[in-house]
Amino acid sequence: MINFMVDATKQGTTDATTFIGLLAAHGQSLYRFIYTLLPDVDQAQDVYQDCVMTLWEKFGDYRAAEPFLPWAYRFAHFKVLAHRKKNRRRPVQLDTEVLDILAEVQVEDNERYEARLRALPGCLDRLKQGERRLLELRYDAGATVVQIARETNSRAESLYRALHRVRRKLLHCIERRLGTEEAG
Amino acid sequence: MTLPDVDPREFERLLAALCDAELGPTEMARLNQLLRSAPEWRDRYILYMSLHATLHNTMGGGRAAGVNDGGKTGRLPRIRLKVKGERCRWTANGRRHRVGLAAAAMVLTGAMGAIAGWWWLTDRAGLDASTHGPIVARSSRSVGVRLGADGLSVGPEGSMRAGEYRLIEGIVQVTFRRGAEVLMMAPAEFNLSENRVLLRRGKLTARVPAPAKGFTVETPSATLIDLGTEFAAEVDQMANAEVHVFRGEVIVQPRSQTDVRPVRLTASSATRVDGASATPSGIDVDATRFLRRLEEPATDYSRLAAAMKPRIYLDMEPTFDGHSLFEVGSSRAIGRFTPGPGHGTSWFPGRIGSSLRLRGPGHGDYALIPFRPEMVGESMSVVAWVLAESRPRWASILKRWGRPEDNSFHFGLYLDDGDLEIHTAQADGREFIAREGRPLPTGCWQQVAFVVDRKVLRLYRNGLEVARAEHPGLRPGSLESIGVGAKLNVAGDGPDPIEPGYWDGRLDEIAIYPQALDADQIRRLYLAAGDERAPEFISDEGASPGARSTPPSGHPSHESPHITSMSPPGPVGPAAAATPAPPKSRILPPLSSNRSDEVSHEGP
Structure with missing residues (x-):
């Protein structure tokens, strides 16, 4: 399979080009899906990478008429379950039953969640400078809340709350925008 | 929903x-x-966690490869592709792989990486260090570090293994197991091993305690053996090496084929060993090129400045991400430093501790700090230390100057004349200016300040008033940020696209006070810096810009203070570039003459 992939990529065959195009378009959604089931950055990244390789191996079975994400989500769901099984000694995890429901909801309602997150860039633009800066520190600079607190001489507790407020504000903005679009 | x-x-x-x-x-x-109990909770959970994951991927992950990876979500992905059914894995340098599988991964990765918007398999981090040599040091602090993918990365808990590193951006403080502490400054290529650094290119400073005696820095042209000391080394593209000793002793052993006699350098001495002949040449020690501490020292200056209760105080301590500017006054604002490409590192020795270096119009480095109009009233003072490498047109120190209705103050150098100026605007369009009338000296630290209240606008340099104008009080303006080292655009979120007025040089200890400081306070601040230079931050007197930092005796204002006002001041902005500068200096009668120095004309 791998050899085929190399050949296909070298030759620019339709399969490889299509796969890469689909992954470029939906990679973020796939990662988001995995992260909601496995809310740990390191583990989610590992599963994502495994998942991409498996998707490519199975890409021969994929039918072009079929929506890509629900197809990819099924593999990702199994990958998460397999990863959890391998790491079952980690005690703090979502229950398998909960995880299955969350996966199912997202497969069924994928378009609704996608539409909401498409509104995010516009909402980010509406943040105040300080709010935007806090997000940049947390996500761009990769600092923990404790690190930011130390550097800014602030209380970590206040920063937790501030970050939560910004995320909540973004979610409200997304809902408002979507509501406006639907009404319009 | 209930x-x-x-x-x-x-x-x-x-x-x-x-x-x-x-x-x-x-x-x-x-x-x-809760998630089992109701679909509404599940819906909220999915949206919230999706948002978190999206923010992480759209905003994050680009800068601080490896070193700043303490953050749970900020930890960057290692570049690897696990291949199903195979024990080996492909890493970015391809040292461990089976050819076919690695090639497959590389082809896939390369093809994917070429796609715009592809966010995952990009060249972000260094190699996975876990498969390499023994741990010989740890990264004890870092500033905006970006490591090259063709070198090692920093492991868990900051561990650094023996091997090659390529530092593209930032500063990493490396602490060796025996206690030697080294600051590596980008761009740099180096190899670490036990109590030893091979510096192929770049700059480092080292502090070596007694237990680490014998700590060695190798360069292409010489080997440096430390005898318990503090020193700096730099290797350029031509493999020329410089060694500057600040304290203690260092033996420099040239790698010469013909003359291998070592040079013994003691405190405040330096040598250059050229790459071609490996012959040592004595040079003056220069502390101004080498940052020796990341921590900002507590000094009489910082204590005095803090006692005057600044609303904003940028002491320019390097920050962990290399882009944030933490102000230590009362506003607790977090500014943002935006360097142009290829900046390597932007923190250099300052007048006190470290300073921010901006490289002028060719590079577009600038910073901004959030500001709310209510932070100050009609009175305000700004005090800063600046070192100009050159005097670019309209070079900016601190400006809050957006749309005409937002204009408040404009502090920097005047047009091409390059003299210090403070320029304010009123709501009715009148502008007020005070100019020193002679070019700001380059290559040496200068204290610059202005004070504005409802009576007068005063301009100071090195503790003495150099110009003044009558003034009706500061206009609050509405721009929610202040440009540092550049004039901002009308939105206040980036440099002005037409006339940004980038600063070329270093900025340090920028303080904004919500009150009018008197002449004695400005003078005391000036003297406090002079009296308090921490020895580790200064060089041999007279050998460098830092050392030449403005002894009062050399200052022009020991002549009579130069009381200057411009009327009209000339527009500030694009139109001004084509407008001949007004006469520079007009000696005004004392302020008590009730002369109005206001001018009324169109704003910039």
Whole structure:
């Protein structure tokens, strides 16, 4: 399979080009899906990478008429379950039953969640400078809340709350925008 | 939607904790219970966690490869592709792989990486260090570090293994097992091993305590053996090496084929060993090129400045991400430094501790700091230390000057004349200016300040008043940021696209006070810096810009203070570039003459 992939990529065959195009378009959604089931950055990244390789191996079975994400989500769901099984000694995890429901909801309602997150860039633009800066520190600079607190001489507790407020504000903005679009 | 018996805030707290901290078993059990109980909770959970993951991927992950990876979500992905069914894995340098599988991964990765918007398999981090040599040091602090993918990265808990590193951006403080502490400054290529650095290119400073005596720095043209000291080394593209000793002793052993006699350098001495002949040549020690501490020292100056209660105080201590500017006054604002490409590192020795270096119009480095109009009233003072490498047109120190209706103050150098100026605007379009009338000296630290209240606008340099104008009081303006080293655009979120007025040189100890400081306070601040230069931050007197930092005796204002006002001041902005500068200096009668120095004309 791998050899085929190399050949296909070298030759620019339709399969490889299509796969890469689909992954470029939906990679973020796939990662988001995995992260909601496995809310740990390191583990989610590992599963994502495994998942991409498996998707490519199975890409021969994929039918072009079929929506890509629900197809990819099924593999990702199994990958998460397999990863959890391998790491079952980690005690703090979502229950398998909960995880299955969350996966199912997202497969069924994928378009609704996608539409909401498409509104995010516009909402980010509406943040105040300080709010935007806090997000940049947390996500761009990769600092923990404790690190930011130390550097800014602030209380970590206040920063937790501030970050939560910004995320909540973004979610409200997304809902408002979507509501406006639907009404319009 | 009704969710009886559950406080939505409890659910949100669990989600926030899941993103930013850790959930304990009890909390996770509660979260599971809630998620099982109602589809509404599941919906909220999916949206919240999707948002968190999206923010992480769209905003994050680009800068601080490896070193700043303490953040749970900020930890960057290692570049690897696991291949199903195979034990080996492909890493970015391809040292361990089976050819076919690695090639497959590389082809896939390369093809994917070429796609715009592809966000995952990009060249972000260094190699996975876990498969390499023994741990010989740890990264004890870092500033905006970006490591090359063709070198090692920093491992868990900051561990650094023996091997090659390529530092593209930032500063990393490396602490060796025997205690030697080294600051590596980008761009640099180096190899670490036990109590030893091979510096192929770049700059480092080292502090070596007694237990680490014998710490060695190798360069292409010489080997430096430390005898318990503090020193700096730099290797350029031509493999020429410089060694500057600040304290203690260093033996420099040239790698010469013909003359291998070592040079013994003691405190405040330096040598250059050229790459071609490996012959040592004595040079003056220069502390101004080498940052020796990341911590900002507590000094009489900083204490005095803080006692005057600044609203904003940028002491320019290097920050962990290399882009944030933490002000230590009362506003607690977080500014943003935006360097142009290829900046390597932007923190250099300052007048006190470290300073921010901006490289002028060719590079577009600038910073901004959030500001609210209510932070000051009609009175305000700004005091800063600046070192100009050149005097670019309209070079900016601190400006809050956006749309005409937002204009407040404009502090920097005047057009091409390059003299210090402070320029303010009123709501009715009148502008007021005070100019020194002679070019700001380059290559040496200068204290610059202005004070404005409802009577007068005063301009100071090195503790003495150099110009003044009558003034009706500061206009609040509405721009919510201040440009540092550049004039901002009308939105206040980036440099002005037409006339940004980038600063070329270093800025340090920028303080904004919400009150008018008197001449004695400005003078005391000036003297406090002079008296308090920490020895580790200064060089041999007279050998460098830092050392030449403005002894009072050399200052022009020991002549009579130069009382200057311009009327009209000339527009500030694009139109001004084509407008001949007004006469520079007009000696005005004393302020008590009731002369108005206001001018009324169109704003910039």
